[in-house]
Amino acid sequence: KIRVGILGASGYTGAELVRMLLRHPNVEIAALTAERQAGKPMAEVFPHLGGYGLPDLVKIEELKWDGLDFIFCALPHGTTQEVIAGLPSGLKVVDLSADFRLSDPAEYATWYGHEHRAVDLQKEVAYGLTEFNRQGVRKARVVANPGCYPTCSLLPLLPLLMENQIEPGGIVIDAKSGVSGAGRDAKQANLFTEVSEGFNAYGVGHHRHMPEIEQELRLAAGRPVTVSFTPHLVPMNRGMMATIYVRMADGVTADDLRATLAARYADEPFVGVTPAGVVPATRHVRASNHNLIGVVADRAPRSAIIVSVIDNLVKGASGQAIQNMNVMMGLGETTGIDQAPLFP
Amino acid sequence: KIRVGILGASGYTGAELVRMLLRHPNVEIAALTAERQAGKPMAEVFPHLGGYGLPDLVKIEELKWDGLDFIFCALPHGTTQEVIAGLPSGLKVVDLSADFRLSDPAEYATWYGHEHRAVDLQKEVAYGLTEFNRQGVRKARVVANPGCYPTCSLLPLLPLLMENQIEPGGIVIDAKSGVSGAGRDAKQANLFTEVSEGFNAYGVGHHRHMPEIEQELRLAAGRPVTVSFTPHLVPMNRGMMATIYVRMADGVTADDLRATLAARYADEPFVGVTPAGVVPATRHVRASNHNLIGVVADRAPRSAIIVSVIDNLVKGASGQAIQNMNVMMGLGETTGIDQAPLFP
Amino acid sequence: KIRVGILGASGYTGAELVRMLLRHPNVEIAALTAERQAGKPMAEVFPHLGGYGLPDLVKIEELKWDGLDFIFCALPHGTTQEVIAGLPSGLKVVDLSADFRLSDPAEYATWYGHEHRAVDLQKEVAYGLTEFNRQGVRKARVVANPGCYPTCSLLPLLPLLMENQIEPGGIVIDAKSGVSGAGRDAKQANLFTEVSEGFNAYGVGHHRHMPEIEQELRLAAGRPVTVSFTPHLVPMNRGMMATIYVRMADGVTADDLRATLAARYADEPFVGVTPAGVVPATRHVRASNHNLIGVVADRAPRSAIIVSVIDNLVKGASGQAIQNMNVMMGLGETTGIDQAPLFP
Amino acid sequence: KIRVGILGASGYTGAELVRMLLRHPNVEIAALTAERQAGKPMAEVFPHLGGYGLPDLVKIEELKWDGLDFIFCALPHGTTQEVIAGLPSGLKVVDLSADFRLSDPAEYATWYGHEHRAVDLQKEVAYGLTEFNRQGVRKARVVANPGCYPTCSLLPLLPLLMENQIEPGGIVIDAKSGVSGAGRDAKQANLFTEVSEGFNAYGVGHHRHMPEIEQELRLAAGRPVTVSFTPHLVPMNRGMMATIYVRMADGVTADDLRATLAARYADEPFVGVTPAGVVPATRHVRASNHNLIGVVADRAPRSAIIVSVIDNLVKGASGQAIQNMNVMMGLGETTGIDQAPLFP
Numbered sequence A, B, C, D: 001k002i003r004v005g006i007l008g009a010s011g012y013t014g015a016e017l018v019r020m021l022l023r024h025p026n027v028e029i030a031a032l033t034a035e036r037q038a039g040k041p042m043a044e045v046f047p048h049l050g051g052y053g054l055p056d057l058v059k060i061e062e063l064k065w066d067g068l069d070f071i072f073c074a075l076p077h078g079t080t081q082e083v084i085a086g087l088p089s090g091l092k093v094v095d096l097s098a099d100f101r102l103s104d105p106a107e108y109a110t111w112y113g114h115e116h117r118a119v120d121l122q123k124e125v126a127y128g129l130t131e132f133n134r135q136g137v138r139k140a141r142v143v144a145n146p147g148c149y150p151t152c153s154l155l156p157l158l159p160l161l162m163e164n165q166i167e168p169g170g171i172v173i174d175a176k177s178g179v180s181g182a183g184r185d186a187k188q189a190n191l192f193t194e195v196s197e198g199f200n201a202y203g204v205g206h207h208r209h210m211p212e213i214e215q216e217l218r219l220a221a222g223r224p225v226t227v228s229f230t231p232h233l234v235p236m237n238r239g240m241m242a243t244i245y246v247r248m249a250d251g252v253t254a255d256d257l258r259a260t261l262a263a264r265y266a267d268e269p270f271v272g273v274t275p276a277g278v279v280p281a282t283r284h285v286r287a288s289n290h291n292l293i294g295v296v297a298d299r300a301p302r303s304a305i306i307v308s309v310i311d312n313l314v315k316g317a318s319g320q321a322i323q324n325m326n327v328m329m330g331l332g333e334t335t336g337i338d339q340a341p342l343f344p
Helices: A012-021 A080-085 A105-112 A119-124 A134-139 A148-162 A209-221 A254-264 A314-328 B012-021 B080-085 B105-112 B119-124 B134-139 B148-162 B209-221 B254-264 B314-328 C012-021 C080-085 C105-112 C119-124 C134-139 C148-162 C209-221 C254-264 C314-328 D012-021 D080-085 D105-112 D119-124 D134-139 D148-162 D209-221 D254-264 D314-328
Strands: A002-007 A027-033 A070-073 A092-095 A142-144 A172-177 A228-233 A240-247 A271-273 A291-297 A303-310 B002-007 B027-033 B070-073 B092-095 B142-144 B172-177 B228-233 B240-247 B271-273 B291-297 B303-310 C002-007 C027-033 C070-073 C092-095 C142-144 C172-177 C228-233 C240-247 C271-273 C291-297 C303-310 D002-007 D027-033 D070-073 D092-095 D142-144 D172-177 D228-233 D240-247 D271-273 D291-297 D303-310
Touching: A002 A012, A012 A027, A012 A314, A070 A080, A070 A314, A080 A092, A080 A119, A092 A314, A105 A209, A134 A314, A148 A172, A148 A209, A148 A228, A148 A240, A148 A254, A148 A291, A148 A303, A148 A314, A172 B172, A172 B240, A209 A228, A228 B240, A228 B303, A240 B172, A240 B228, A254 A271, A254 A291, A254 A303, A303 A314, A303 B228, B002 B012, B012 B027, B012 B314, B070 B080, B070 B314, B080 B092, B080 B119, B092 B314, B105 B209, B134 B314, B148 B172, B148 B209, B148 B228, B148 B240, B148 B254, B148 B291, B148 B303, B148 B314, B209 B228, B254 B271, B254 B291, B254 B303, B303 B314, C002 C012, C012 C027, C012 C314, C070 C080, C070 C314, C080 C092, C080 C119, C092 C314, C105 C209, C134 C314, C148 C172, C148 C209, C148 C228, C148 C240, C148 C254, C148 C291, C148 C303, C148 C314, C172 D172, C172 D240, C209 C228, C228 D240, C228 D303, C240 D172, C240 D228, C254 C271, C254 C291, C254 C303, C303 C314, C303 D228, D002 D012, D012 D027, D012 D314, D070 D080, D070 D314, D080 D092, D080 D119, D092 D314, D105 D209, D134 D314, D148 D172, D148 D209, D148 D228, D148 D240, D148 D254, D148 D291, D148 D303, D148 D314, D209 D228, D254 D271, D254 D291, D254 D303, D303 D314
Parallel strands: A002 A027, A002 A070, A070 A092, A092 A142, A172 A228, A271 A291, B002 B027, B002 B070, B070 B092, B092 B142, B172 B228, B271 B291, C002 C027, C002 C070, C070 C092, C092 C142, C172 C228, C271 C291, D002 D027, D002 D070, D070 D092, D092 D142, D172 D228, D271 D291
Antiparallel strands: A172 A240, A240 A303, A291 A303, B172 B240, B240 B303, B291 B303, C172 C240, C240 C303, C291 C303, D172 D240, D240 D303, D291 D303
């Protein structure tokens, strides 16, 4: 069995890794770290994970690396790059933070307010949108797991841009996320009383997932792409939807877009395209690693509306991380992450 | 006191009218109708309205019109036009259905699937977006109360189109509503278990509020306007947000848009514009007749994002209906609907 | 107009006082205090309260007491007693904290872990369960506003104990509250993700509202009463229910209990008793100052089940506080707090 | 592989069976029935179950029984008894309805309003509270799967009654359930707008799970037991809690109760007992087949409070049904139902 360590196991993505890895036949959870909670049993931090014989939480500096084969790094953005740069060079890593997603150090500095602290490492990191980079992921030592919004937006957009069926200009991504994406830190804005029975936009015009989306769209389109991207907070725990407004190339129809996506994803286990007339909802993928995509013709000429849904904690984070581990370790890609969605 | 009758009092907009009119100093609730629930006390249909001495529910044909001064009509779409056409000609009416909102009978027939049954009456109906039609409302016998999505979308867009600060083409309205907009009929799709912990789009590409929005935008722009409009369902009872993506005219900035809106609404009691950097949320207007509007510059050149919020049952329905009644009856416009929002 | 100061206006009960007092015809909100938020406009702390010309938040020590006629004290438990002891002696006060609710200093010390710091003042304080202490409240300078759980439990139980229709022993109060009762401080346990889609008990066996309930039951029963009291957290913002299991005196029936309560509250504007067969729900009183009580016969002999509901922020806190102010100032008792419930 | 048929697959318990059986290594889902939805693909009725190659829904009379090895019957109460009586005698069945839970035909008639239609069959049915009837379940052809409330209540109470540590009289079970227990039929009372932001009791004094609970408690206590049982509806999809108030036998302490339960369940894979001071919450067992039990000493002498939680759709229905199938078919008891809980 692969002896896995999870750095930053006291957050939601860490707990979600544990939940799925507990049922992974090729994995043993060998180490869990957390800074403030170090010394506690995992069941004290996450009571739903009691009874599984999990290792207690320790500080990163207490880890014995030679007992580990693989690392998931679920640390906060900004703190991760130095930790990963300092790992033994034989350890493979999937990093769930944003630290290695932007390949251009200048762009990183612009959006994160400081110089990247592991620029050399950045060069060998593979971007882990699995469906588009299997070869890169397979050979990589470090994989940068994509953000939830980029995953939800890129899976529908990349094939359409690559086929020149939509224009790179004027793409509007109106995105909505459940609250778990905000993490487990105690913040007034995320209290039940502040979030429930309400709906709000946030990070309007300047969310950090925007450059990540544009970086990948640029690669697909072969030229710079600027998107309108607005994230919103939905009073639900899990789930993410991107409602995407695109302008089609001359002569292309919404049916063409759907056919392109259906063909592109016909053999993908985790991406589905809904039939004409069916629009996916977040509850159709809850707690699963699935992405569902629907395409609708708009009334305005050459306009189409694309709806893409994922579970932000699974395909948008921990599930895709395990998918990448499976690829990196030569396992079946769906191993341990093939649960059907949970409804209701 | 004005003796008011509410037709269709067993739905949410009917109950919401009652809630607010109970505190209106110039109104007496004199009659309540409901078809299937006729004969019951209101408190049996809406237990929260017990203890107020409300009249029992009766069928419309049992009403004695000469005991009434004013009618709110909250009947289902399609059934309303004949009822209103048959009312005594001295009775003033605010109609909360969609039946008289489209002024073009051909457009009505296209979107509703049958010929309008009161075309003559349609000509004298005033469209009741109060802030833009006070004179018309004041003189009207019948006012068509706007839909919730049109109210939420038009209040920010109309001044900007009138001032030629945004282009009429390419407007994207990504709208989100609480579940109360779906009414009180028992439908599987609106069960708690189907709605909570999820998010979905509906009516993509063909929602009936679309022609209503375009009708008013056309009047403001002086030429046909086709919008992209996608409504979504949020797991909350009340609240509506429109996230609107617009393209600004040459040389215009987001600050200009905000200034135009702030100037236009400076003296309006129910419409507010948030300062730069503040984006309104639905919870800021819950249970009130307020509309709040925020404007943010997008990164793409000449693009701006506008966020508009209302309570769909108040400013989006019953509150605006009372606002129109106040204007029609020469009362202070805020009478009875000046409650502060409810939070949390 | 009565010039009112609200100490501790940055919490939910403070905001709720503001919401209702804005519509109180005899009140002017003259001062608002908050420690950490001092210097900010109220609309920055509570955006839903923008546009009302409210005074900015100041620290308590910056207040000019001679500009004020009445104080609502919504400070945290434990910090309140010294503040109130130091107020000018002419100022009337309703205290929403727990500091003056227990009349026995020894009991206070037992449950709160320190000696009471204003024992002398404690003697002149009136317990503000308005329906049972109007005379005391009318004459008091300082009123201790009851806790939410005590209000919800005592209103049904006191008349039945006074009439000897139920036994003082073996009373079980299984209580459920919305999350707003936990306040606005950032705590992990109250995050949306921790609370929604779940249900839990808390403070089992040792909640601080227990001695308050027992103190008042003892007065009504004329002898010591020990209740089983378990509070639970419901994933909703507002609302409180007490499901109370009682043993009836020999020969007494559930119908007798209902008749006793109905007679006792026949003239009370804020307390209602539902007819046989109707059980009240929290949504029937949401956002109102109402208490509704239902009584059901149990199958076990001499057993009855009583269901009592309030809005924890209104009748359970700020609404009852204003009710007490109205009594203390000789105003109509329902002034400013006669809103109908909000549903849905 | 065991070829399984699910009768009544269009409800929530049917879908939940499918979700878990899809990952069961020894099962093939061979047939799905539904009356009104017959002819449709499962993915049309439950979009989250698309992509698994499930059989289409058919009517029961269209089933070919000889292609099946095992039946789960998730039909509505009252309609089930005749269906099961008519099955080929070689087919093993777990029945999730209430039809075979009460062993006394007279009691059945009293609570369900009609004579039982398969009294002979009733005699050979095993009550499927697995932890207390493994031998009976192993040998049975038909197992009556317990109700959700009985499962949640009996698991903590049975060992304590068997050990005479609590008194059979005066037990109060205050129970709370998520909304999925109400099923998927379109009912106004279960609309999102009617349920969310509220809390209510239902079936007070006469819920049909009461005689089932009392039947099993009577067997454990060796004499008739009458409980006070009040179910409540929590605005969440899944989860169930029973807060149970018991009177302990002379000399017994809460620690004794906890020790008894811990010893009884030490080797049970699905039942856990929390340490002193820890009270379980529904979110600790969400989407899992777990039951967690906590015990707290009350302040009143000889009183204790027991908190028991399950997921009503899993251990309270479909999970326990699969657990029983595993026992009936000689498989490992946890096969296919060993998922960790889902949080958040």
